[in-house]
Amino acid sequence: MKLLSRPAFHLFLVAIVGLLAYANSFTVPFFLDDQGSIVENALIQDLHRFLSGAGYAYNPRRFVGYLTVALNYHFGGMDVTGYHVFNLAVHLASAWLVYGLVLLTLRTPFFTEHPEAPLEPELPRFIPLCAALLFVSHPIQTQAVTYIIQRFASLVTLFFVLSFYCYGKARVLQQREGNLGKALMLYAGAVVAAGCAMKTKETAFTLPFVILIYEFLFFRMSALKKLILLAPVVLGSLVVPLSILGTGRPIGQLLSDLDAAARVTPALPRLDYLFTQFTVIARYLRLLVLPVGQNLDYDFPIQHSLAAPSVLLSLALLLALLAFALFLLRRSAQGEPLLRLASFGILWFFVTLSVESSIIPIPDVIFEHRVYLASVGAFAALAVFAFLLLKRYPARVRALALGVVVVVLTAATFARNQVWQSGISLWSDVVQKSPQKGRPHYNLARFLAQENRSDEALAHALQAVRYEPSNPLAYNLIGQIMGKNRNYVQAAAALDEAIRLDPGFASAHMNLGDVYRLTGLTRKALDEYEIALRLTPGDASIFYKMGLALANANDMEKAVVFLRSAAQMAPAVPLYRAELQRMEQMLHR
Structure with missing residues (x-):
């Protein structure tokens, strides 16, 4: 019984409870x-x-x-x-x-x-x-x-x-x-x-x-x-x-603990x-x-x-x-x-x-x-x-x-x-408890989209826009989902709205560039990529996408330049190196 009253045992017990x-x-x-x-x-x-x-x-x-x-x-x-x-x-x-x-x-x-x-x-x-x-x-x-x-x-x-x-x-x-x-x-x-x-x-x-x-x-x-x-x-x-x-x-x-993207109040x-x-x-x-x-x-x-x-x-x-x-x-x-x-x-x-x-x-x-x-x-x-x-x-x-x-x-x-085990479980819990708040719907939509559950993701992204119509993040996500589903007209409309709400939103410009590139509007795509590049000059993915757009326009020499830049900036991404090699082979045929 003396052991049970000792501080050392108490501290051990506290640690065990915390670990459990x-x-x-x-x-x-x-x-x-x-x-x-x-x-x-x-x-x-x-x-x-x-x-x-x-x-x-x-x-x-x-x-x-x-x-x-x-x-x-x-x-x-x-x-x-x-x-x-x-x-x-x-x-x-x-x-x-x-x-x-x-x-x-x-x-x-x-x-x-x-x-x-x-x-x-x-x-x-x-x-x-x-x-x-x-x-x-x-x-x-x-x-x-x-x-x-x-x-x-x-x-x-x-x-x-x-x-x-x-x-x-x-x-x-x-x-x-x-x-x-x-x-x-x-x-x-x-x-x-x-x-x-x-x-x-x-x-x-x-x-x-x-x-x-x-x-x-x-x-x-x-x-x-x-x-x-x-x-x-x-x-x-x-x-x-x-x-x-x-x-x-x-x-x-300074006291707020969430990043700028989460500060919507x-x-x-x-x-x-x-x-x-x-x-x-x-x-x-x-x-x-x-x-x-x-x-x-x-x-x-x-x-x-x-x-x-x-x-x-x-x-x-x-x-x-x-x-x-x-x-x-x-x-x-x-x-x-x-x-x-x-x-x-x-x-x-x-x-x-x-x-x-x-x-x-x-x-x-x-x-x-x-x-x-x-x-x-x-x-x-x-x-x-x-x-x-x-x-x-x-x-x-x-x-x-x-x-x-x-x-x-x-x-x-x-x-x-x-x-807390996953983004879907956490934000599903939040959506259940805060069903009329935009941010939980947006975050749940984002994690659902990562799991390729596009229909569910789109439903929650639309709810996010409904409860928070001034949030460009939700419109950008809608544009991404629509673009992935090849609904390019709707995707462009959502991304245009995201850019209208936040002209400095680099991701929205890049996603809109993707829509233009996939629909054959190369010049518009390059314009959007250039804006995104000015906003985030160190993003290798923009160089990669500009290379793809130039390749679509049959400008292989410039395409190789941009793809080489992407591969050099992000050598850990095998996709960039593989695409560069493919373009170089096409250029030298």
């Missing part, structure tokens, strides 16, 4: 922003160039996150397994740190010196383990773990909690043991981890403020000395705003975004308690008035929860110290969500990965409530209750990861 929950995630393919950030990102595919300074210049605000991606590519190329192994390792390490942080908090002076209500001996075992198990097994975490590029959310949490833990450990050592040397080393570790967090994702901006709350809730020292201790970490909060000022771009765009007024976030946070809370109906791409209504019933009810819930946190804080000073940890967890939740869920408009108003960092506080609070609810029962009853909950959550996470 994500056992089916290692083959999940690249999705959405994975394309632009990994698959099509030449910079991360050249580690030497990345480390020479180009990587930092590419995105100084998220340099650490992109560095991990570059290292993944360096050691494993496009094999998704390595990326998922890293993501899961980050998730498990974060869960261990959650365990350590909760356990450490129970050893701060507030608890160890509390005069009225000494803590029960079971606390150091149950509450930290409960918080860590909930964190590692809960299905709301899948988007931050299984969606590869959203490692930014899990990685910033890892550094955030590591910095927090180092700071708390240093303070405990300083106050309880007077070990100044080790405390200073931990302070340095806290600053380094905070810097890594600040260079991973902008949500790390909240770290100094959460540490400030932690300091005043759990430690005893004069205000002046506290401010001196906090100064290095508080100054670290300037890293994010200074980085943002250097980009010259709106902060909402128009700019929102700040108040509308704030009103909407009241309902979004309420949804996050519901998912934390009851993780049913998860969705990659919610069709979430934009709120325009504080008087809207859903906004008022959500705001009332959030204010009640904040008032409850303050009530718990007051009660903790009157005889139930554990309530202070629950209060702190609630405050952590709100503060860490504030960057993405306040008045800074982000094109997509809700994404589940945004609650990953905030969930640390939420699960700490839930662990406290679970213990207080069950403390009258024997330890084995508490363990059984926790075990049942964790098994259910682990099974739900495994099932959620099953949805």
Whole structure:
């Protein structure tokens, strides 16, 4: 039984639960922003160039996150397994740190010196383990773990909690043991981890403020000395705003996690975004308690008035929860110290969500990965409530209750990861849950088209246009499908509309060139290819298609020139070399 109460066994158990929950995630393919950030990102595919300074210049605000991606590519190329192994390792390490942080908090002076209500001996075992198990097994975490590029959310949490833990450990050592040397080393570790967090994702901006709350809730020292201790970490909060000022771009765009092709939500007024976030946070809370109906791409209504019933009810819930946190804080000073940890967890939740869920408009108003960092506080609070609810029962009853909950959550996470197994399964799930939103229909159509299921793909592409008539991507896809089915007149009409909506859409110009080439309109085809080439001068496929068009016009010499360029630019594509050899043979007959 002693083994079962040891932290080493608890950490082992947390790791096993995490591995079981994500056992089916290692083959999940690249999705959405994975394309632009990994698959099509030449910079991360050249580690030497990345480390020479180009990587930092590419995105100084998220340099650490992109560095991990570059290292993944360096050691494993496009094999998704390595990326998922890293993501899961980050998730498990974060869960261990959650365990350590909760356990450490129970050893701060507030608890160890509390005069009225000494803590029960079971606390150091149950509450930290409960918080860590909930964190590692809960299905709301899948988007931050299984969606590869959203490692930014899990990685910033890892550094955030590591910095927090180092700071708390240093303070405990300083106050309880007077070990100044080790405390200073931990302070340095806290600053380094905070810097890594600040260079991973902008949500790390909240770290100094959460540490400030932690300091005043759990430690005893004069205000002046506290401010001196906090100064290095508080100054670290300037890293994010200074980085943002250097980009010259709106902060909402910087905070958005999807690439430009996925940003279809128009700019929102700040108040509308704030009103909407009241309902979004309420949804996050519901998912934390009851993780049913998860969705990659919610069709979430934009709120325009504080008087809207859903906004008022959500705001009332959030204010009640904040008032409850303050009530718990007051009660903790009157005889139930554990309530202070629950209060702190609630405050952590709100503060860490504030960057993405306040008045800074982000094109997509809700994404589940945004609650990953905030969930640390939420699960700490839930662990406290679970213990207080069950403390009258024997330890084995508490363990059984926790075990049942964790098994259910682990099974739900495994099932959620099953949805992520392919583009068709993922976007079919989204279309079912957001049937009147254009983007899910478009993405499902794209994956169906890749599987040569043209009729189904066309049906969803048309639905995408119906719900989002200003999206050139959907018209381009319709043109591709129509062209493949040899409906060239309809294909040209769809592609013309895509170009009208976005004249700089290189793929639409190239596809329209294909239609003209296949219908014998060589001059028009070359005109479209030339436009596409000006927009994307490094695309070997355009040189290849221009060579085919010139060959159709019996201009073999020019055709060979363009085909040779394509073969030289993309030597790994055998089609280009084979077509070049065929044309050269025809030219020399």
